[in-house]
Amino acid sequence: MPFGTDPEVIGEVLQRDGGMVLTGALTPEEVAAANAEIEPQIGAFRIGSFAADVNGVTQREETDETLEQYPGMRTRHMQHVVLRSKTIRERFIARKELGEYVAKLTPATPGTHTLFASNVIEIHPGEIAQTLHRDGGEMFRDAGMENANTPAYLTNTLLALSESTEEMGATRILLGSHLWEDFNDWGAPEDTIAVELKPGDVFIYSAKVIHGGGANVTKDKVRRLVANAFSYPWMIGEEAWPFVADLEEVKTYPVEIQNMLKFRSISYMGEEPGFMWRKDQRPLQEFLNL
Ligand SMILES: O=C(O)CCC(=O)C(=O)O
């Protein structure tokens, strides 16, 4: 369905399937602008898995050969896209419709969700398929939220800045797995389908849908998506936005983005200004002169 479709219609599909493609979220000109903003910055981020740097992740002494067996060795991540690309910030993340769609899975006032993470994910030729997973699994399992009966603690969006075909490592998913009775069942790779995207399309899904990046079996085609994940307004995210984003720059951002990065007081029941995250009982935005 096209980006811009009535949120009620989108909401029904999201509830049923757990994820769907919205076409044309960015125009071709906006895709070109976003790529032009990202291109000069992404070279500073190396291709490879952080498992290579963190002993505790793999639980064993790694050599170059053993590390080859891990998904991620031919994947490149670039964090903080919201701070790096004006086009993605203003033409995608701040969009009213996007907030309305996200709220269908993660209930909150549109435009106030926490931006949980904002990353480029490039899957390069030769990469193997990611392990199938649910995003944020362990964290939310401990809180009793990882089952079919709760709303999605995280709603993720994968925005295509290149083509994403099955051969290039399109994301693979198990539709409907957000409603499975047994969340210890991780499904089988052969039951997944590939979510193919054209530049400017976005795949929006509940983090409770089992999924994973696919294998890139092409010789020379890089698959580039931007993952922007949203959670409840009061949830802490992966990135420490108030410490890493520049206040003077954030003052120039749309109010929705200021909310998402926690530069404004946080509303938990639609109250404005939000009651939480204050300074001497006054809204944070007053203290920060936003
Ligand atoms: O890159 C993809 O297609 C999916 C990435 C993903 O699921 C993740 O990093 O958690």
Ligand SMILES: [Fe+2]
């Ligand atoms: Fe994931």
